Amino acid sequence: MDIALSIKHINFFMAKSFKTFLKHTAKDFHNQSVNPPVVRASTIIFKSMQHIRKMQAKAQKNPTGGHYDYGRQGTSTTHILQKILTKLEESYHVFTTPTGFGAVFLAIFSVTRPGDEIIVADPVYSPTRLLTEKFLKEFNIKTIFYNPSDLKTLENNITKKTKLIFVENPGSNTFDFQDLGKILSIAKKNKILTAIDNTWGTPYFLKPIKLGFDMAIVSATKYYSGHSDVMGGSLAVNKKVFKKVKDAERITGLRLGPDDAYLITRGLRTLDVRLDRHRENAKKVAAFLSKNKKFKLLYPYKKDSNNFRMWKKYYSGASGLMGLKIKARNINSVRKFVNSLKLFGYGYSWGGFESLALHQEFRETGKRKYMNLAKDEHLVRLHIGLEDPKDLIADIKQALRHLK
Secondary structure: OHHHHHHHHHHHHOOOOOOHHHHHHHHOOOOOOOOOOOOOOOOOOOOOOOHHHHHHHHHHHOOOOOOOOOOHHOOHHHHHHHHHEEEEEEEOOOEEEEHHHHHHHHHHHOOOOOOEEEEEEEEOOHHHHHHHHHHHHHHEEEEEEOOOOOOOOHHOOOOOOOOEEEEEEEOOOOOOOOOOOHHHHHHHHOEEEEEOOOOHHHHHHHOOHHHHHOOEEEEEOOOOOOOOOOOOOEEHHHHHHHEEEEEEHHHHOOOOHHHHHHHHHHHOHHHHHHHHHHHHHHHHHHHOOOOOEEEEEEOOOOOOOOOHHHHHHOOOOOOOOEEEEOOOOOOOHHHHHHHOOOOEEEOOOOOOOOEEEEEEEEHHHHOOOOOOOOOOOEEEEOOOOOOOOHHHHHHHHHHHHHHO
């Protein structure tokens, strides 16, 4: 495969719109295929020892150029995906990992050491909470959680040991939208690195590196692939943290395999089409749900709310993931409501073509400091898929009879 030609092709079409870029980027004119082929290799073969040394010298001179001497470092398949994502993110580089959580781990591991402190948004993804609250503690790295609705809880906990502010926006389960600009201002003032989990928005709706974040994470398992059959993650970085992340990537071996890279590249072709449909479907479902007094809709729909203002300030659109805060004395009625949905699958992850529902209990939410959930309040997460929204609304409507 002619990598140089493919990269030139990526650069040319990035001058066009986001939508056009995704349709025309990375064509393989060497093999005459529309999508880059899957190149699998543990041994990267060379013509001679001089050829190996020449490639190694190129890799040192240009560490983002796709110059590999061992299969664990990647192949042309993974390199092309990295270049596409780098353009989408408008970042210095994008590292790809075997899972979305692998990207979270790589971001934190790259910039923290024993004795450091990190400040993390309270409503983070539960495995991220376990990593920061439990695992890092064993390595003498202290984690402090802040209230996304009160950034004084962030600013007042900064010390000389604080190395990283980790944001997830919107908050997992509770969908809190934060003032990202204010967080970046606090970080800059105190010379602290920043990272954000941007899986909900993707660079289609928000470009964190352009906004000022040092690192931006997306679970490629979700909207990037779009078909619920791929595992992967991406970590976009600026130039300031690139070397630290590169060194950590080399040590941990957290790299995406070529088969998943191929499927993610293929999925990206329709990212805009799918996200536009997810957004429109979610908007119609949200309009229906917002009229029901049995629960509070957790989605940026109410124009006079802080959540809506913070979303509108930074995002160009909204994805299909939302939540419901249901007030019910009997938890079984909430379970019946969820189990009565016929067009919603039951399962973790999201971002695929199908709609999903999940009753969020302690296993999903974790022990949060600032959630303030009353005993008779329960969380349900909905992912609005690509089905006809009229059918989804009718399905929700028939299931509502169980809420008491």
